[in-house]
Amino acid sequence: MRKVVLTSKFKRSLKKFVQRNAILQGQVEKTLLQMAEDVFAPSLMTHRLKGEFDGLRACSCGYDCRIIFSLENNKETQKEHQ
Secondary structure, three states: OOOOOOOHHHHHHHHHHHHHOOHHHHHHHHHHHHHHHOOOOHHHOOEEOOHHHOOOEEEEOOOOOEEEEOOEEOOOOOOEEO
16 A cells, blocks of 8 residues: 655645535545555546646546646655655
8 A cells, every 4th residue: 555645735725625615525535545555546547747747647536626646765665655
């Protein structure tokens, strides 16, 4: 299982986002759990980004909701984590 690390910027954005649409909070939480289990699960539609967000990835969290993230290695174990 991967370790999903949420940045303070993500937490602030999520808080503002769910204030406008509270139903999406459950979808985001479900997606984050699924990302911890298998970030490349077909249902997430994980893909690399280009242009301004080159080097980052995105996955689907619903029809009009995406989570942008990066995959990084743990410096101590050299294993990949998010």
